[in-house]
Amino acid sequence: MKIDHTIQFNDDKKLIHFLNIEGLSEEHIFEILDLADTIKPKSLDDKTVASLFFEPSTRTKTTFELASKRLGADFINIDIANSSTSKGESILDMIKTLEAMQCNMFIVRHSTSGIPHYIAKEVGDKISVINAGDGTNAHPTQAMLDMYTIKKYKGEFKNLNVAIVGDILHSRVAKSLIASLNILKVRNINIIGPRILMPKNIDQLNVTYFDSLELGINDTDVIIMLRLQKERMHEALISTDDYYKEFGLTKNKIKNAKKDVIVMHPGPINRGIEIDSDVADGPNSVILDQVSAGISIRMAIMSLILKNKSSL
Numbered sequence: 001m002k003i004d005h006t007i008q009f010n011d012d013k014k015l016i017h018f019l020n021i022e023g024l025s026e027e028h029i030f031e032i033l034d035l036a037d038t039i040k041p042k043s044l045d046d047k048t049v050a051s052l053f054f055e056p057s058t059r060t061k062t063t064f065e066l067a068s069k070r071l072g073a074d075f076i077n078i079d080i081a082n083s084s085t086s087k088g089e090s091i092l093d094m095i096k097t098l099e100a101m102q103c104n105m106f107i108v109r110h111s112t113s114g115i116p117h118y119i120a121k122e123v124g125d126k127i128s129v130i131n132a133g134d135g136t137n138a139h140p141t142q143a144m145l146d147m148y149t150i151k152k153y154k155g156e157f158k159n160l161n162v163a164i165v166g167d168i169l170h171s172r173v174a175k176s177l178i179a180s181l182n183i184l185k186v187r188n189i190n191i192i193g194p195r196i197l198m199p200k201n202i203d204q205l206n207v208t209y210f211d212s213l214e215l216g217i218n219d220t221d222v223i224i225m226l227r228l229q230k231e232r233m234h235e236a237l238i239s240t241d242d243y244y245k246e247f248g249l250t251k252n253k254i255k256n257a258k259k260d261v262i263v264m265h266p267g268p269i270n271r272g273i274e275i276d277s278d279v280a281d282g283p284n285s286v287i288l289d290q291v292s293a294g295i296s297i298r299m300a301i302m303s304l305i306l307k308n309k310s311s312l
């Protein structure tokens with residue numbers, strides 16, 4: 001499916017959907033980060049939000065629900081497995097049905113890249129769509145809460161060395177992170193992992209590739225660990241034992257990074273594969289801060305795009 005990154009903007013370049021990091025400016029990103037600190041509760045108390053998760057989720061789904069409720073919106077959690085899609089209803093017919101119930105926003109997670117963009121093209125003038133993770137394409141709200149967490153601990157972006165470790169090839173989080181970090185002009189982005197788990201277009205990403213964890217995290221301010229995305233691999237590409245030996249982050253290996261390095265992970269964590277419990281629960285870990293940031297960042301994004309939509 002061809003993905004149109006421009007569909008999330010109106011003619012004034014304001015965000016009316018939130019689908020991809022690609023195409024955003026530094027100003028768009030800081031507008032959301034700043035709004036997350038000042039967002040007022042109950043500002044969407046006349047709106048209805050529907051979440052459509054065609055793939056499992058704990059963090060994203062729950063923080064969108066909490067964000068909606070704190071904004072005062074009605075929140076409808078569509079139980080996809082028991083919805084009429086199991087009787088053959090198409091996604092589009094389902095969306096049109098929910099539109100007829102006066103929903104104002106759809107939050108969509110799907111295993112196929114581009115489904116949220118397809119829905120955004122089809123919905124009416126008053127409705128916004130947020131991408132909550134589509135295939136291997138993007139997870140833009142995760143990247144925004146990660147930028148919020150980095151800003152909270154490091155204050156700025158331009159002098160940072162950031163390492164992203166793991167299965168970059170299958171990771172929608174990695175793609176949205178790399179796009180965000182480039183827009184914010186961080187000093188270095190190192191991507192680390194086995195060559196077989198790296199994308200083919202590595203030369204176009206403005207990153208430096210390392211096949212050694214120790215070398216790649218040397219002198220870094222931020223380390224972002226990713227899990228092996230087994231659900232998106234057609235075959236086992238590496239054994240978990242081998243992966244842990246080479247790329248698992250341990251208390252010993254973290255000594256190569258700066259002393260005040262922060263360790264991040266979008267979750268879910270696979271302890272003993274990509275990260276040891278000593279590190280995940282250790283003094284450098286900000287993993288649970290990321291989860292908390294998800295509420296205010298998602299409140300900010302929901303509020304901003306609905307405000308921009310209403311002023312059409």
Ligand code: CP
Binds near residue numbers: 268
């Ligand atoms: N980070 C993330 O997307 O986690 P969930 O799959 O639990 O939502």
